[in-house]
Amino acid sequence: MNKVGTIKAAVIGAWVLGMLLLFGVNSLTGSNVTAQKKKQDSPQTSSAPIPQKQNPEDFVGTETCQTCHETQFNTFAKTTHAKLTHDASWKGKVVGCESCHGAGKAHVETMAEVVANGTDPKLVHDKKIIYLAGLPSKQVSETCLQCHAGREEHNNYRRGEHWRNDVGCTDCHFAHAPDPSPARNASHTLISENLRQKPDTSVLRMLKGNETQLCMKCxxxxxxxxxxxxxxxxxxxxxxxxxxxxAHGGFELKQTRLANFSASDASCVKCHNDKSGPFTYEHGPVTVEGCSSCHTPHGANNPKLLKRNNVFQLCIECHTNTHAIAGSDEEGGAPNTPSFHNLTQSRYQNCTTCHAMIHGSNSHPFFFR
Ligand code: HEC
Ligand code: HEC
Ligand code: HEC
Ligand code: HEC
Ligand code: HEC
Ligand code: HEC
Ligand code: HEC
Ligand code: HEC
Ligand code: HEC
Ligand code: HEC
Known part of the structure; x- marks a missing residue:
């Protein structure tokens, strides 16, 4: 399946909606409130939800922007987005600078005048262009999602914790490639020197930094x-x-990654593929609650990343001998340990010496080796 094709399909539908949403909201919260209001008051445009400036003929093209914004053009040119300009499947669609900043005609006219007059552009309050750094993060994300919502990977952004907590695309991604990668202070480097991401790979996926450091910043x-x-x-x-x-959200608890929708803990199984079976004799929690019912995935003081500092404690949390915990054998819960297991004896405390295939077994229902 052609990736660009997938996005393209989504664009056709999302574009109109996205633009409506983007510019509709912008007209309420953006810096050009007064300009919008004036336009809406005029009889000519009062019924049109899309501002006048978003007419197709108001798009001027990336080359026009380049004439005054050489720096942004050069950094933009290094991004995947720049390639869309020459991609046949994007012909006739808005790509380049204006796909994010909106139609630029009014801006170009205004700024050309400003430049000609020698006015300090900083004094121009309304530059008649969408300035994303000044927008709320959800609105910035909507700009990106016009094109990126169609793919599985980002489909669920609006369902994720990042969206809910106002973390937007540009908190993690550069919109334009970074202009010369900032020199890194060694003390800010978390990973060892030889494995450290090289400066030239720091623009991987247009990320604003080494992924680990980026995530750990928050x-x-x-x-x-x-x-x-x-x-x-x-x-x-x-x-x-x-x-x-x-990082883009999803249906799973804690935004964990699924490689496919059938395995309950596919993110772990990608690397530990011997642990999830399918086994003839499955250990209930491995497939039902998942790996984190017994392991602390990030780190632990306990060997094997176990949640408890000895195996025995971990097991008896479910295999209680008291029959007090809900879910007895008959109800499909964890069966009690048999009575000959004398849990006061050290012999029986190290459960996995006998129940060695603790993740499941193809030969024995009690997970012996
Ligand atoms: C005639 C020159 C000129 C052209 C052409 C031009 N700009 Fe600008 N633009 C400016 C100037 C000058 C500024 C103000 C820069 C500053 O404040 O340092 C500016 C500022 C901006 C800003 C920041 C807005 C803000 O509120 O701070 C954006 C975004 C922008 N331009 C995008 C574009 C895009 C996209 C295009 C092409 C559609 C474009 N510009 C074409 C001159 C131009
Ligand atoms: C993928 C979306 C996207 C595209 C395409 C894009 N920009 Fe931007 N631009 C942004 C965002 C987002 C910001 C705000 C900076 C930030 O948050 O990192 C920005 C900021 C700017 C600014 C303000 C100054 C600055 O650098 O922060 C200018 C000027 C600008 N862009 C011009 C351009 C020009 C010219 C092009 C085309 C050559 C372009 N942009 C293409 C998203 C985009
Ligand atoms: C005009 C549609 C469009 C818009 C708007 C857009 N993108 Fe993209 N973006 C694309 C396409 C198409 C690709 C290439 C997809 C691919 O090859 O998988 C892409 C690729 C990317 C990549 C991957 C880059 C790489 O090198 O692998 C990132 C990251 C990205 N976009 C982030 C953003 C962000 C952040 C925004 C908003 C500031 C944004 N995009 C806005 C169409 C768009
Ligand atoms: C919390 C940080 C974070 C946020 C917020 C974020 N991303 Fe990403 N993005 C990443 C990381 C990390 C990667 C690289 C690893 C991966 O693919 O998951 C990535 C990869 C991507 C890619 C390339 C994926 C591929 O399969 O090639 C695209 C496109 C992208 N992001 C777009 C977006 C868009 C659009 C948004 C906002 C809706 C966004 N991202 C928000 C961290 C983030
Ligand atoms: C080996 C897989 C793995 C790696 C690597 C990993 N995580 Fe997790 N993380 C998980 C799982 C699984 C959970 C859910 C744990 C649970 O349900 O108890 C989780 C939970 C979380 C939570 C929610 C914590 C809470 O207490 O609710 C955050 C935030 C988080 N991870 C961030 C990160 C960040 C940031 C990184 C990288 C620095 C990272 N994770 C690396 C597997 C991982
Ligand atoms: C700009 C700050 C910021 C950055 C950067 C960031 N996060 Fe988050 N993240 C948050 C906030 C805020 C929340 C919601 C509150 C919380 O759960 O901590 C969140 C939530 C999460 C959760 C869900 C936790 C839960 O309880 O459900 C995970 C998982 C997560 N982030 C992983 C990542 C990963 C992986 C990265 C790097 C690719 C990353 N984050 C980068 C701010 C950030
Ligand atoms: C990207 C690959 C990868 C993913 C995904 C991954 N792991 Fe690991 N895991 C490793 C590697 C490599 C080691 C060995 C670490 C070492 O030797 O320091 C390891 C070690 C472990 C160990 C300890 C093994 C020991 O002998 O001490 C446990 C337990 C574990 N992982 C569980 C999980 C769980 C649970 C998940 C999902 C939440 C998961 N892993 C996801 C690569 C991965
Ligand atoms: C019922 C509790 C339980 C569940 C659920 C569980 N584990 Fe384990 N796991 C253990 C115990 C106990 C050990 C230590 C075994 C030992 O002492 O030899 C272990 C050891 C490991 C080890 C290191 C030893 C080895 O055999 O390589 C890895 C890796 C591991 N588990 C991964 C996973 C993954 C991945 C999942 C989810 C698919 C998972 N575990 C689910 C209890 C569990
Ligand atoms: C999170 C709860 C949980 C933990 C922790 C757990 N188990 Fe289990 N265990 C179960 C459940 C539920 C079953 C029943 C599975 C089924 O019938 O499908 C089971 C089944 C078993 C069986 C097979 C019994 C039978 O009759 O099929 C053995 C043996 C076993 N567990 C040993 C252990 C050991 C040893 C540990 C500690 C390493 C452990 N379990 C940790 C929930 C747990
Ligand atoms: C010395 C070896 C040994 C040790 C150590 C051991 N077991 Fe067992 N366990 C067995 C044997 C043998 C059986 C099977 C009895 C049978 O055939 O009915 C069994 C059966 C079980 C069953 C299945 C009961 C049922 O009726 O379905 C559970 C649950 C269990 N053990 C849990 C544990 C737990 C928890 C520990 C650690 C506290 C542990 N075992 C330590 C040998 C051991």
Whole structure:
């Protein structure tokens, strides 16, 4: 399936809606409120929800913008977005600068005058262009989602915690490629020197920085977790946050990533494919509650990232001997340990010496080796 094709299909529908939404909202909250209001008051445009300036003939093209914005043009030219200009499937659609900043004719006319007069542009209150850095993050994201909502990966952005908490696309992504990558202070580098992302790869996926550092800037608590004695080697650069999470949201709890919709914990299984079976004899929680019913995925003080500091404690939380916890054997809950398991004896406390295939077995219902 052609990726661009997928996006394109979505664009056709999303474009009109997106533009309506974008410019509709903008007219209420944007910096050009007065200009919009004036236009809406005039009989000519009062019935039109789309501002006059969004007429097709008001788009001037990227080359026009380039004449005054060489820096932005040069950095933009390095992004994937610049390629759309020469992509046949995007012919006739708004691409380039104006796909994000909106139609530029009014801006060009205004600024040409400003430049000709020698006026300081900073004194021009309404530059008649969408200035995304000044918009609420949800509105910035909508600009991007006009084109990006059609793909599985970003479909659910509006369902994610980032959207809900006003984290927008440009909190993580550059819109234009960064102009020379900022020199990195070594003390800000979390991962080891040899694995550190090289400066020339820092524009990977147009991310505003090394992914781990980017995420940890806001999720500072995870740095301590990934520094624990037992951990996934995220700080060392071997595993990334996005191996397990989809920063763009989704249906799963805690935005964990699914490789496919049938496996309950596919993000883990991608790397630990021996743990999820299918087994002839499945251990209930592995497939039902998932890996995090027994493991702390980020890091732990306990070997094997276990939630409890010994296996015995972990097991008896479900395999209680008291029959007190809901879900007895008959109800399909965890069966009690048999009476010959004398849990005061150390022999029986190390459960996995006997029940060694704890994630499931193809040969034994009690997970013996
Ligand atoms: C005639 C020259 C000229 C052209 C052509 C031009 N701009 Fe500008 N633009 C300016 C000037 C001058 C500023 C103010 C810069 C500043 O404040 O430092 C500006 C500012 C901007 C801003 C920031 C707005 C703000 O409120 O601060 C954006 C975004 C922008 N231009 C986008 C575009 C786009 C997109 C195009 C093409 C459609 C374009 N410009 C074409 C001269 C131009
Ligand atoms: C993918 C969307 C997108 C495209 C395409 C795009 N911009 Fe921008 N632009 C932004 C965003 C977002 C910002 C605000 C900066 C930020 O939040 O990082 C911005 C900021 C600007 C500014 C304000 C100064 C600055 O650098 O922050 C100018 C000027 C500008 N863009 C011009 C352009 C020009 C010229 C083009 C085409 C060559 C272009 N933009 C293409 C999204 C885009
Ligand atoms: C005009 C439609 C359009 C708009 C608007 C748009 N994009 Fe894109 N973007 C695309 C297409 C098409 C691709 C290429 C997709 C592919 O090849 O998978 C792309 C690629 C990307 C990539 C991947 C870059 C890479 O090098 O792999 C990122 C990140 C991205 N866009 C972020 C954004 C952000 C952030 C915004 C809003 C500020 C935005 N886009 C706005 C169409 C758009
Ligand atoms: C919290 C940080 C974060 C936010 C917010 C975010 N992204 Fe991303 N994005 C990433 C990371 C990390 C990657 C690279 C790893 C991955 O693909 O998940 C990425 C990758 C991408 C890609 C390339 C995916 C591919 O499969 O090639 C696109 C396109 C993209 N993002 C668009 C967007 C858009 C559009 C938004 C806003 C609706 C957005 N992102 C918001 C972090 C973020
Ligand atoms: C600009 C700040 C910011 C950045 C950067 C950021 N996040 Fe977030 N993230 C938040 C906020 C705010 C929330 C919602 C509150 C919370 O749960 O902490 C959130 C929520 C989450 C959640 C859901 C937590 C839950 O309880 O459901 C996950 C998972 C997550 N972020 C992962 C990431 C990853 C992975 C990255 C890097 C690609 C990242 N975040 C980058 C601010 C950010
Ligand atoms: C090995 C897979 C894996 C990696 C790598 C990973 N996470 Fe997680 N993370 C998870 C799982 C699984 C959960 C849900 C845990 C649960 O349900 O108890 C989670 C939960 C979270 C939460 C919610 C925490 C809470 O207490 O509710 C945040 C925020 C988060 N992760 C951020 C990150 C960030 C940021 C990174 C990278 C620095 C990262 N994760 C790397 C698997 C991972
Ligand atoms: C990107 C690949 C990757 C993903 C995804 C991943 N892991 Fe890991 N995991 C590893 C690697 C590599 C190690 C070995 C780390 C080491 O030796 O330091 C490891 C180690 C472990 C260990 C400890 C093994 C030991 O012998 O101490 C456990 C438990 C574990 N992972 C569980 C999980 C769970 C649960 C998830 C999903 C939330 C998950 N992993 C997702 C790569 C991954
Ligand atoms: C019922 C609790 C439980 C569940 C659920 C569970 N594990 Fe484990 N896991 C354990 C125990 C206990 C150990 C330590 C075994 C030992 O002591 O030898 C372990 C060890 C591991 C190890 C390291 C040892 C090895 O065999 O490589 C990995 C990796 C691992 N688990 C991954 C996973 C993954 C991935 C999932 C989800 C598909 C998962 N676990 C679900 C209990 C569980
Ligand atoms: C999160 C709850 C949970 C934890 C923790 C857990 N189990 Fe289980 N276990 C179950 C459930 C539920 C079943 C019943 C599964 C079924 O019948 O499909 C089960 C089944 C079993 C069985 C097979 C019994 C039978 O009759 O089929 C053995 C043996 C077992 N567990 C041992 C252990 C050991 C050893 C540990 C500790 C490493 C452990 N379990 C941790 C929930 C748990
Ligand atoms: C010395 C070996 C050994 C150790 C250690 C051990 N078990 Fe067992 N366990 C067995 C045997 C043998 C059976 C099967 C009894 C049978 O055939 O009915 C069994 C059966 C079970 C069953 C299935 C009961 C049923 O009726 O379905 C559970 C649950 C169980 N053990 C949990 C545990 C837990 C929890 C621990 C650690 C506290 C543990 N076992 C430690 C040998 C052991």
């Amino acid at each position: 999720h500072a608590e995870t740095k301590a977790q990934f520094s624990m004695p037992f951990r996934h080697k995220v700080l060392e650069g071997l595993v990334k946050c996005s191996d397990c999470h989809n």
